[in-house]
Amino acid sequence: MKPSRFDxxxxxxxxxxxxxxxxxxxxxxxxxGSQSLGPMLNLRIxxxxxxxxxxxxxxxxxxxxxxxxxxxxxxxxxxDIEDGRIPDPSLGLLSFVAGGIxxxxxxxxxxxxxxxxxADPAADWISAIPLLGAELLTQSSRGARxxxxxxxxxxxxxxxxxxxxxxxxxxxxxxxxxxxWGFCKFNQKVGEFAHAVGGILYDPDNRRFRAVLGAxxxxxxxxxxxxxxxxGPFGPDLDKRLDVNAVLALLDxxxxxxxxxxxxxxxxxxxxxxxxxxx
Amino acid sequence: MIPVSxxxxxxxxxAQADPRTHLADFLRNQQYLTGTHIGCExxxxxxxxxxxxxxxARSCITFxxxxxxxxxxxxxxxRDDPIMADLREAFAANHALQCGYCTPGMLISCxxxxxxxxxxxxxxxRRELSGNLCRCTGYVGIVTAVKSVQQKRKATxxxxxxxxxxxxxxxxxxxxxxxxAPAVRRGSEAAPSAPPLxxxxxxxxxxxxxxxAEGVELRQSFQVPFARDVVWNYFEHLDRVVRCMPGxxxxxxxxxxxxxxEVNVKLGPFVSAFKGIAEIERDPSRHAGVVRAMGRxxxxxxxxxxIISYRLQSQGEAATQVDxxxxxxxxxxxxxFGRLGLIKDVADHLTRVFANNLKAALxxxxxxxxxxxxxxxxxxxxxxxxxxxxxxxxxxxxxxNPITRSDRFxxx
Numbered sequence: 001m002k003p004s005r006f007d008x009x010x011x012x013x014x015x016x017x018x019x020x021x022x023x024x025x026x027x028x029x030x031x032x033g034s035q036s037l038g039p040m041l042n043l044r045i046x047x048x049x050x051x052x053x054x055x056x057x058x059x060x061x062x063x064x065x066x067x068x069x070x071x072x073x074x075x076x077x078x079x080d081i082e083d084g085r086i087p088d089p090s091l092g093l094l095s096f097v098a099g100g101i102x103x104x105x106x107x108x109x110x111x112x113x114x115x116x117x118x119a120d121p122a123a124d125w126i127s128a129i130p131l132l133g134a135e136l137l138t139q140s141s142r143g144a145r146x147x148x149x150x151x152x153x154x155x156x157x158x159x160x161x162x163x164x165x166x167x168x169x170x171x172x173x174x175x176x177x178x179x180x181w182g183f184c185k186f187n188q189k190v191g192e193f194a195h196a197v198g199g200i201l202y203d204p205d206n207r208r209f210r211a212v213l214g215a216x217x218x219x220x221x222x223x224x225x226x227x228x229x230x231x232g233p234f235g236p237d238l239d240k241r242l243d244v245n246a247v248l249a250l251l252d253x254x255x256x257x258x259x260x261x262x263x264x265x266x267x268x269x270x271x272x273x274x275x276x277x278x279x
Numbered sequence: 280m281i282p283v284s285x286x287x288x289x290x291x292x293x294a295q296a297d298p299r300t301h302l303a304d305f306l307r308n309q310q311y312l313t314g315t316h317i318g319c320e321x322x323x324x325x326x327x328x329x330x331x332x333x334x335x336a337r338s339c340i341t342f343x344x345x346x347x348x349x350x351x352x353x354x355x356x357x358r359d360d361p362i363m364a365d366l367r368e369a370f371a372a373n374h375a376l377q378c379g380y381c382t383p384g385m386l387i388s389c390x391x392x393x394x395x396x397x398x399x400x401x402x403x404x405r406r407e408l409s410g411n412l413c414r415c416t417g418y419v420g421i422v423t424a425v426k427s428v429q430q431k432r433k434a435t436x437x438x439x440x441x442x443x444x445x446x447x448x449x450x451x452x453x454x455x456x457x458x459x460a461p462a463v464r465r466g467s468e469a470a471p472s473a474p475p476l477x478x479x480x481x482x483x484x485x486x487x488x489x490x491x492a493e494g495v496e497l498r499q500s501f502q503v504p505f506a507r508d509v510v511w512n513y514f515e516h517l518d519r520v521v522r523c524m525p526g527x528x529x530x531x532x533x534x535x536x537x538x539x540x541e542v543n544v545k546l547g548p549f550v551s552a553f554k555g556i557a558e559i560e561r562d563p564s565r566h567a568g569v570v571r572a573m574g575r576x577x578x579x580x581x582x583x584x585x586i587i588s589y590r591l592q593s594q595g596e597a598a599t600q601v602d603x604x605x606x607x608x609x610x611x612x613x614x615x616f617g618r619l620g621l622i623k624d625v626a627d628h629l630t631r632v633f634a635n636n637l638k639a640a641l642x643x644x645x646x647x648x649x650x651x652x653x654x655x656x657x658x659x660x661x662x663x664x665x666x667x668x669x670x671x672x673x674x675x676x677x678x679x680n681p682i683t684r685s686d687r688f689x690x691x
Binding site for chain 1: 281298299301304320321322325328331334335336337339340341342344345347388391406407409410411445446447448449450451452453454455456461462463464465466467545546547548549550578579580612613620621623624625627628
């Protein structure tokens with residue numbers, strides 16, 4: 001099980017990387033920690049002709065803290081986040097999610113931006129990052145762009161990123177101190193891909209009450225106003241107020257027909273709600 | 280080949296590596312460090328775990344060329360490490376190995392747990408070991424071994440050892456090329472790809488029965504504002520119908536009920552080109568038809584078989600309901616990926632785009648030869664957006680006509 005032949009280039013700047021990807025015209029793939037693309041290359045499911053390695057670009061590991069948000073470079077790893085090596089805008093949510101991704105040896109190389117660009121529907125960040133109301137700061141030969149995270153993924157492995165467009169950083173708004181969150185990744189073996197993801201974010205000072213249903217074998221469902229799922233505002237015993245039919249209606253709208261997924265999605269959201277509203 | 284300079288077990292090593300050679304193969308085949316084992320080769324089993332810049336990493340899904348300048352420590356390099364010495368002894372005392380295949384990776388992960396999480400309880404130790412599979416000892420001995428070393432270390436007052444590191448993937452270093460334009464390094468020549476499918480070989484009835492019995496089924500229904508006969512006549516022209524399938528085209532004219540064709544799909548990292556044959560059957564009495572297609576993607580060596588059935592139901596003089604059902608089976612590397620839901624998501628999109636295009640074609644609004652282009656992210660983005668616009672419109676409309684799922688992807 002070896003990858004098929006490819007060429008390799010390791011640019012030192014984002015502009016060089018974008019140029020190389022643009023010139024390759026669709027046969028190139030950007031690669032960072034190689035923890036998702038690596039297996040696909042080994043299995044020969046992906047057979048790009050050129051890999052553009054982004055891990056030499058120092059800009060991509062920059063992290064900056066601002067008054068109301070934190071900008072995390074795309075090549076920051078899950079382990080960097082798990083261990084709290086960067087400022088946390090999320091009252092622990094990012095670190096909690098990071099610690100549940102695959103295994104430590106994978107987290108030491110797998111990157112936040114790589115995971116978002118790869119857009120595996122069962123991955124963790126594609127659900128957690130949009131839940132936080134984050135934005136992707138991208139760069140291509142044509143310039144920079146800001147994409148709302150919840151509008152970046154279209155379906156399995158498909159995003160609105162252009163072939164020569166790279167995520168430079170992820171801008172995550174700071175949660176106010178009174179905020180609450182819950183995040184449930186359902187799987188049968190620790191570290192495997194999620195069978196279902198449910199997430200809740202409640203930030204009263206910023207008037208946010210959001211929910212996410214993820215790992216539904218297509219792009220996650222982001223609910224910007226979660227009152228519609230809980231028949232009212234955030235409060236104690238939130239899990240007991242979950243309107244399962246409202247969840248199923250959302251799955252219907254996304255054409256999610258798999259019975260197992262339809263069983264698990266409300267359960268995951270319920271557990272997230274319980275975690276978020278527990279005193 | 281690309282020149283790489285690595286520090287392996289404390290020694291600077293200059294070597295040449297093919298871009299596609301992963302670190303585990305590089306260590307075993309070029310450096311003869313066979314203590315690193317290879318199990319699953321896709322990052323799940325943990326047998327290949329080595330230390331990269333002092334912390335565990337999977338050497339089977341890390342390319343050697345991506346580690347230029349990095350520090351690598353294999354099990355051989357940990358001979359004189361005091362924690363590893365304790366672990367080896369504890370593994371032996373607690374029957375923490377049997378066949379030994381997982382042991383190098385297991386030891387490296389256990390050492391990491393002891394250093395990083397000196398206070399880990401049993402549940403945490405087990406969680407941390409989830410990335411290393413052992414099929415002989417059942418983990419009990421391994422966990423006991425870790426706990427015994429942990430107690431020994433606690434007794435001597437050892438605390439957490441933090442491996443200082445900069446942000447980003449371990450093993451990553453600044454580019455050798457500095458500010459210069461980077462050179463694209465060529466990989467070794469490609470092996471000949473798998474032979475194409477024998478186009479003349481008959482497809483056995485048994486093969487189709489397997490698709491019927493075990494295939495994944497997708498259904499789409501939609502209405503077109505034309506009489507059934509108009510639609511039925513349109514379906515007679517295979518080339519026109521094929522043009523509605525994104526990325527699909529016929530290779531030559533159909534002979535009898537048989538045609539050759541190809542379907543190109545490009546989605547994220549997946550690029551495939553299925554070439555093959557289709558057999559067509561039509562039943563005018565039921566206004567129904569069946570297309571049995573099979574193809575092979577030479578690049579990935581995957582085979583696909585699909586049975587596409589359609590039925591036209593008259594809905595008055597100027598409307599027809601088209602019911603399409605697709606049953607498909609995949610074999611080869613795409614199927615081995617084992618993520619059926621993903622393949623279904625893609626096939627679902629294909630079926631939906633097909634239904635849309637068919638409707639547009641019947642209305643005479645299908646522009647140009649869209650199907651020559653492979654199905655790409657762009658077309659899916661548009662489809663999703665269209666679906667969303669439709670959903671918003673549906674909310675604004677009175678609910679006199681219940682919206683069916685197929686309607687949501689209506690192009691009008």
